[in-house]
Amino acid sequence: MKSPKKRPLGRPSGQQEGLPTSKTILHAASKLFIEKGFESVSMNQVAELSGVTKAAVYYYFPTKTELFMASMLEVLSFVNERIRTILEQPGSFRSRLVNIATNYLKIPQVHMDGMVEKVRHHLSPEQQESLIIHENALYQRLQEGFDAAVRNEEIICNDSFIAAHIFVSMLKVGERKYTDDNKLFASIEEAAEGIVSFLWRGIHK
Structure with a gap:
């Protein structure tokens, strides 16, 4: 009689309800990284907030750097999609900018530039490039709105890409x-x- 096939160490059983385990881990990790920064977050903290074992976190994300990358790309993709949704809503462009600003300011911020600078020595050139591409996509999405x-x-706007950068800086x-x-x-x-x-005083007709 064959012995039952064992699951790989740390692999959690699939969730019956709600998000898949990997997504739950990513959501917890992104919250911690944004609030505390890369250096202050441990895999134990991520496991506790996710409600899974540390082995489960390592099963999906073998290193903290890989977890950081996956969670930050998840955040940037979510923000990009949220901006797209708001820009497609009815109403004036001004009201949509206020909506984008309100959504942005509701999220606790550890400025992305500062965070990436601190963790840059942990990232490969390919990982750094991936972050840059995803971040630039946000500005490109805003540029489409302008x-x-x-x-x-x-x-009136002669350079919509610069306008997008100015808006985010503001x-x-x-x-x-x-x-x-x-x-x-x-x-x-x-604030929004x-x-x-x-901003509107400089660009409205």
């Missing part, structure tokens, strides 16, 4: 706080409206 607004004669101002009780803006909604209003 281009459409120009065609619809809602705005969003970082919305996160500015001096202490926990002393922020530049009283709320996310106020203020930033877009400032």
Whole structure:
């Protein structure tokens, strides 16, 4: 009689409900990396937040660098899709920019540039290039929105790609706080409206 075939060490059983285990791990990892940065996150922390064993995390992502890459690409792809969805909604381009700004500011930010710089020595040239491609895709998605607004004669914009970069840079101002009780803006909604209003004065017809 043959002995039953064993599963590879650490391989979790498939989830019957909700997300696949790999996606659950990625969601937990992206939350931790964004909030704490690469160096401060351990595979144990990811396992605990995911509700799986550490062996399960290693089964899907053999190294922390691979987990970091997969989770960051997941985040960037999600943000890209979210921007696309908002840009396709009815209403003015200005209202859609406010919606994008509000969504961005609701997510705790550890600035992507700073995070990637700190972890760069862990990444292969191919991994670094992949992050750059996914990040640039966000600007290209926003550029499409600015281009459409120009065609619809809602705005005047000679370089939509630069406008997209300026918009994202301005969003970082919305996160500015001096202490926990002393922020530049009283709320996310106020920040989104203020930033877009400032940008709008330079591009509206």
